Amino acid sequence: MATHEVTFPVTDSQEILKLRAGDEVVVQGHIIGIRDRTQIRIFDQGQEPPMDLRGAFLLHTAPNVRKRDDGGYDPMCIGTTTSARMVRFTEPLGAQYGVRAICGKGGFPDEAIEPMQRLGMVYFAIVGGAAALETTQIEEIEQVEWEDLMPECLWKFRVKDFGPLTVGIDAHGGSLYRDVQDAAKKKLEELYARL
Numbered sequence: 431m432a433t434h435e436v437t438f439p440v441t442d443s444q445e446i447l448k449l450r451a452g453d454e455v456v457v458q459g460h461i462i463g464i465r466d467r468t469q470i471r472i473f474d475q476g477q478e479p480p481m482d483l484r485g486a487f488l489l490h491t492a493p494n495v496r497k498r499d500d501g502g503y504d505p506m507c508i509g510t511t512t513s514a515r516m517v518r519f520t521e522p523l524g525a526q527y528g529v530r531a532i533c534g535k536g537g538f539p540d541e542a543i544e545p546m547q548r549l550g551m552v553y554f555a556i557v558g559g560a561a562a563l564e565t566t567q568i569e570e571i572e573q574v575e576w577e578d579l580m581p582e583c584l585w586k587f588r589v590k591d592f593g594p595l596t597v598g599i600d601a602h603g604g605s606l607y608r609d610v611q612d613a614a615k616k617k618l619e620e621l622y623a624r625l
Contacts, residue, residue, distance in 0.1 A: 433594075438531065439485030443550050446530050449597045451604030455554060457592040460572070461533075463491040463585030465511060468576060469519040480575040481584050483527035487554075490516060490534030492581040495571065503571045508587070509561030512536045513553070524549030537598050537607040547603045555598035555606070567592040 431452045436445055437459040449455065462481060471477050494507040513534030520542050523529040532538075533554035538546075546553065556564070573586035599605045 436531075438487040439482075440530050441485055443530075446550050446552055446601050449552050449600055450602065451597050451600045451606050453597045453600075455593055455595045455597060457487060457554075457589060457595065459487075459589065461487045461489050461568075461587045461589050461592065463493060463508070463583075463587060464488045465490060465492045465582040466516060467579045467582040468584055469516060469523075471576065471579070473519060473522055479527065479584060481573065481586060483523070483529050486527075486529050487531040487533065488523065488529055489587070490532070491585070493585060495581070503574060505565050505568045505571055505587075507561050508565045508568055509559075510535045510556050510564070513538055517542050520551070521545035521549070524551045533595060540605065540608055543599055543603055543605050543608065546599050547601055550601045552597055552601055553599035554593075554595040556593075556595055564592070 433454045434449060435456050435458060438457060439460060440446060462483065472479050490511045490513050491508060492511060493505060495503040496506050497503055511534060514536055517538050520532065524545060529551065531552050531554055533556055535556065537555060538553050542553065567589050568587045569590050570588045571585060572588050575584040577583055598607060
């Protein structure tokens, strides 16, 4: 297990390929907040995203924010939401838009492993309930698009020392989620054998 610092958006695919399942990562640069309704608009309704997603890190979130008099937003609570229900968007995000990292709660099922490996993507696990800490690591909300979907808009966050995150699925076919399931299944088989 290694520790890495990665700045997003990434322009060199080696930045992603050096990450292995179980590694710890701290993120700098920019993160794009996205959620169900945003991805439905892109893929089911055929609207091009108004942000460049090449090399991006996408955070599954619908943040709690405060609108300022100048029209901008201040982060109040930027937490994550469960990722598994959005797994169907993984392949097109990588193939069509060049997304390189996705992060949320609860992990991705095994069906995400192959497209993430083929497209050079990773899934970052974040501690559930850590929204208060995450919010302090967001320096500014720089851009908001599709405000009619509030709070499931596209959000561009500038971050500093975001994390630490754990690489849950890497671009080499490694998955902590699969490994834990396999280990649990083996342990159950051993327990049943003793009965």
